[in-house]
Amino acid sequence: MHIKHLNLVNFKNIPQAEIEFSDGINCMVGHNGAGKTNILDALYYLSFCKSYFNSIDSQNILHGQEFMVVQGQYFRHDEDEHIYCGLKKAQKKHFKRNKKEYSKLSDHIGFLPLVMISPSDEQLINDGSDLRRKYIDGVISQYDKPYLDDLLRYNRSLQQRNATLKSMKESGSRNMEMLELWDEQISVLADKIYIKRSTFIKELVAVFQKHYAYVSAGNEEISLGYSSHLKEGDLKTQLIEARQKDLILGYTTKGIHKDDLEMMLSDFPIKKIASQGQKKTFLIALKLAQYEFIQRHNGIKPILLLDDIFDKLDHQRSGRLLQLVSKDMFNQIFITHTSAETLLETVKQTGKSYKMFNVEAGQVQEIN
Numbered sequence: 595m596h597i598k599h600l601n602l603v604n605f606k607n608i609p610q611a612e613i614e615f616s617d618g619i620n621c622m623v624g625h626n627g628a629g630k631t632n633i634l635d636a637l638y639y640l641s642f643c644k645s646y647f648n649s650i651d652s653q654n655i656l657h658g659q660e661f662m663v664v665q666g667q668y669f670r671h672d673e674d675e676h677i678y679c680g681l682k683k684a685q686k687k688h689f690k691r692n693k694k695e696y697s698k699l700s701d702h703i704g705f706l707p708l709v710m711i712s713p714s715d716e717q718l719i720n721d722g723s724d725l726r727r728k729y730i731d732g733v734i735s736q737y738d739k740p741y742l743d744d745l746l747r748y749n750r751s752l753q754q755r756n757a758t759l760k761s762m763k764e765s766g767s768r769n770m771e772m773l774e775l776w777d778e779q780i781s782v783l784a785d786k787i788y789i790k791r792s793t794f795i796k797e798l799v800a801v802f803q804k805h806y807a808y809v810s811a812g813n814e815e816i817s818l819g820y821s822s823h824l825k826e827g828d829l830k831t832q833l834i835e836a837r838q839k840d841l842i843l844g845y846t847t848k849g850i851h852k853d854d855l856e857m858m859l860s861d862f863p864i865k866k867i868a869s870q871g872q873k874k875t876f877l878i879a880l881k882l883a884q885y886e887f888i889q890r891h892n893g894i895k896p897i898l899l900l901d902d903i904f905d906k907l908d909h910q911r912s913g914r915l916l917q918l919v920s921k922d923m924f925n926q927i928f929i930t931h932t933s934a935e936t937l938l939e940t941v942k943q944t945g946k947s948y949k950m951f952n953v954e955a956g957q958v959q960e961i962n
């Protein structure tokens with residue numbers, strides 16, 4: 595699968611752009627703040643119906659304008675697919691595939707698999723477990739629709755349980771029948787989600803370690819682990835045991851909404867001891883493992899977006915990374931860089947077909 599053509603109107607700092615892409619490597623070059631990442635974000639938008647960086651849709655409209663349009667012409671399973679996203683300020687977003695509007699945006703997720711590697715991924719290491727759970731959920735839902743449905747149902751049931759706990763805490767009343775009802779629903783859904791998360795992480799670890807070893811060309815000992823209350827046994831029993839505590843706090847303390855992905859270097863949390871370059875290598879390996887995983891389960895090679903990928907990596911790691919992604923396992927790739935010369939030299943060495951684009955103050959032009 596690849597995107598052939600992108601059309602943008604008023605998307606972030608880009609007033610208007612028509613871009614014909616290569617089915618190999620596409621390089622966006624230009625100064626800081628020119629709009630290179632915004633083009634990658636437009637591609638992310640077409641795959642996930644939202645921005646990678648700004649979840650408030652209206653803030654992605656070019657300042658001072660009333661609407662934006664992001665459209666892409668794709669080639670997928672030997673067929674042309676036209677994806678349209680249009681948004682007017684203070685109105686509902688319209689998302690269409692071949693002119694037919696989606697009734698649920700979640701139906702589109704996974705149709706155009708895509709993996710983004712960006713400097714902002716460092717939040718995955720440095721921030722709270724919420725982002726790591728979102729990461730896991732984002733990957734699994736790209737190939738497993740029932741997972742996303744179960745997760746949405748779990749979150750709704752959890753909200754209801756928390757509302758019940760809160761009202762009991764405030765009023766001092768007790769409605770144990772209601773709590774039991776939520777405990778039952780939450781435990782059934784949590785079991786399903788836990789099994790899928792465990793399987794995913796188990797499968798991801800081996801590929802992740804392979805990619806890390808390749809890019810780092812070293813013997814650094816890294817690992818990924820899954821922490822979950824469900825490892826300690828049946829969730830329903832734990833919910834019942836934690837009931838008094840939950841009633842005092844007014845929220846649910848046990849469940850898969852507390853799961854985490856443990857990231858370790860030589861048995862220490864990577865957040866605490868890794869260098870900038872090691873963290874970056876860790877995240878790249880994680881995302882490449884995600885790529886391989888989605889491809890295996892979805893049968894389609896995702897589009898790969900590499901935003902500012904060489905920053906913080908030494909020459910050796912950068913070279914090995916590009917060698918890796920130029921292998922047949924990967925398909926269409928987008929790279930941003932501030933220097934056309936450096937990128938051109940490296941891209942030529944891959945032997946893949948490529949196109950270079952100059953981005954300056956929101957204007958995009960192909961470089962011949």
Ligand SMILES: Nc1ncnc2c1ncn2[C@@H]1O[C@H](COP(=O)(O)OP(=O)(O)OP(=O)(O)O)[C@@H](O)[C@H]1O
Nearest residue numbers: 606607626627628629630631632653654655656657
């Ligand atoms: N809704 C918007 N309207 C206008 N400009 C916007 C909007 N959203 C973001 N921008 C601008 O887009 C620019 C950022 O573009 P982008 O992140 O694509 O830069 P870049 O070329 O990738 O830069 P760098 O090399 O620094 O990563 C910023 O100047 C930002 O203020």
